[in-house]
Amino acid sequence: MTGTSHEVASRTAATLDRTAAEGRAALVGYLPVGFPDVDASIEAARAMVDAGVDVVELGVPYSDPVMDGPLIQRAVEHALAGGVRVRDTLRAVEAVAATGAPVLVMTYWNPVVRYGVEAFARDIAAAGGAGLITPDLIPDEAGEWLEASDRHGLDRVFLVAPSSTTERLSLTARAARGFVYAASTMGVTGTRASVGADAERLVADTRRGGAERVCVGLGVSTAEQAAEVGRYADGVIVGSAFVRPLVEASTAAEGRDGLAEVVRDLAEGVRTARG
């Protein structure tokens, strides 16, 4: 039953294994494509890799992002108002994948349905993308994507939450490839004063459910939090804290510099975690 997950070599898993061999968690960084514009978002993502992000998550801007808090909502609304298209994501994937870091595309499901699940998988693979993270697609509804991702050798990152039952944890672990995304708390994206205590338990339960690699996201914004999560997770996923400097900057260059600074800080955090 776990067969399919092992037939396709996961580029993301390979990176997580490499960072594990270095004795640390990976730093996974999210940015939305098209904020403040497509080229600037590509430059920002490349700067993120230069500053120490191991895996890149590029977000497809979507009109109804129910898993996102106010900060990312605002960035995405701006990107959409600027005319960003789904096909710009493919260009961004190609440009960022050239850095050598695995690039996952974070997308709500309707843009993929509209593009065509098979066509999207084909084009993401052709652009050098590693796979998809799907916040509003559960494995139960993912039949077409499970097949297309096998066909095109793509990772499929599904989410688990503190509310997930044991059965659902193992269901999700079985369906996922690359890693399982553990939502640290019940809620949407955004920075938080502390990472939920639920997160560590959830990672352990997800591993018990059969997941080989589990990364933790939602609310991680400081080096201390990254260090804390990095002690028990395979990867630390950071979104809002990386988007914030771009939102607050008055020029793209200033935003990139601010972003690099935050990335370096959190990259230091994951490196001190298991010290």
Added chain:
Amino acid sequence: MTGREQAAQHLAEPEPVEPGPVTSEAGFGPYFGDFGGRFVPEALIEALDELDTEYSKAKADPAFADELLRLHRTYTGRPSIITEVPRFAEHCGGVRVILKREDLNHTGSHKINNVLGQALLTKRLGKKRVIAETGAGQHGVATATAAALFDLDCTIYMGEEDTRRQALNVARMRLLGATVVPVTTGSRTLKDAINEALRDWVTNVGTTNYVFGTVAGPHPFPAMVRDLQRIIGVEARQQVLDLTGRLPDVVAACVGGGSNAIGIFHAFLDDASVRLVGLEAGGDGVDTGRHAATLTGGAPGVLHGARSYLLQDEDGQTIESHSISAGLDYPGVGPEHSWLATTGRAEYRPITDAQAMEAFRLLCRTEGIIPAIESSHALAGAMQLGREAAAEGRTDEVLLVNLSGRGDKDVETAASWFSLLDEEGSR
């Protein structure tokens, strides 16, 4: 079947869902043909499973049905009456027109039917807080009412644009003790209110029940809200039989998310002779792009947790809808309607703002009933359908129209549409 069982089955052998026969027995969800399902964050699955399980238990428990019926008798004012409207029918080609008077329910629309059922479920779940989205404010008012009655903490999300259009309903909700949160993201209407309610739910799901207002959303909402609204058609079918000695030829209802329409259609699904017609909000006209006619002008996709028709661009971005009626101003539609439309069991057509307002005016003037602007779309549909029947010589047709709500909340919009305040003020 629980989500878990579905998942196990799905992962074992992904199987396409067969459309299956369209009968009242077929639509239990989670799928209606190719439509429906659960396209939501994993964080909500446990709550949806819990709701599904509790609802199944409640359905099998005679005490639940008894309690709901008692509330409907003593609080809602059910059964709602039917009213034949001969003077209005003169504008409908002279066929017989009968209104199902959901406007006479407590709180002024059909929304209370659903809300009382879900409030009872909230009690059974042991939750103390409810949240809801609202467009016109009718569902929000109904939810705030039930929250007051059942002593529940209540937060209502409403697009900022709608809080302006339906200011009276905002005040009503606050009078009833609810917190009203104006939503300022996206198009600032119903769609964005649902997004914000979903974000609240993801965060507070342990203590909070989401009282969803229509037959859209993830399973079990479409089937559950349908079951709770089904009483409209069950009553009306018998009432029309008693009055006319036969079934209606056409049943017409407006369609926003689709709850009042499914509510009146469902009891007639097995009556092959009865035409079911849903009237969507055509706004400025479907060809202008400024409308909310999802089944007429949309395409299948995923929005707010279900696969169904929606208004979307080439990239799958939701297109903002437009309608004079806040309650119909929604770019999605319930999955069961998508199924009824694709199978042909029901038909859907758009009604423009202007056509709806003309029907609104006529019902006021000919029958002394001020309808909700939402329901006026159904009345305008009746005018078209009646005239079409008459043109084909079928003047003995019986049209049943769901008058889903009353127009008190719309007086300001109507007064401005008809320039009444200027005219009267200057006299």
